[in-house]
Amino acid sequence: MIGYTMVGTNDLRKAEAFYDPLMVELGLERCFSDEVMFSWGRKTDDDVPRFMVGLPFDGEVASVGNGNMTAFRSEQAGLVDRLYALALKNGGSSEGEPGLRPQYGPGFYAAYVRDPDGNKLAFVCYDAKIDDQEK
Incomplete structure (x- = not known):
């Protein structure tokens, strides 16, 4: 259903330094840049x-x-934790620490951040297990 999502930036190099480590951790590769x-x-x-x-x-x-928010899905809560830490390390700010959000369903584990331009991101695992939450 989704072809692509695009967010704006006012500083392309700062955005690159923020997003590149996150995308590597998610197993995604750079497809295009100019x-x-x-x-x-x-x-x-x-x-x-x-x-x-x-x-x-x-x-x-x-x-x-x-x-507006873009959510990146993970199969493990531990990846959510790592993505959250990377985002904060690379200039992001917290909008909600990693943890279970039972109001959204059993096993729903998420963290929320803003990138350096203020775009809101979520890192989510829909079926987190207690042992998934290892750092």
Whole structure:
């Protein structure tokens, strides 16, 4: 259903330093880059949605929409923990520490961050097991 998601940035190099380690940890590869944007996904599999970060095409300042969020799915809670730590290490800010969110379903484990431009991201595991939560 999703082909790609794109978020805006006002500093492409800062965004690259923030997102590259996250995408590596997620097992995604750089698919495209030029002087205005980057994308990650799987070069040989167009069925994997791509995630893109770029300067706004209209030349205006990138702004964040209230209520917008991109969620990256993980098979293990431990990966959620690692992604959250990487995001904070590379210039992100916390919007919710890793943990179970039973209001969204049994085993729903998530962490929430904002990138350096303020775009909100979630790292989620839908069926976390207690032993998954090892760092």
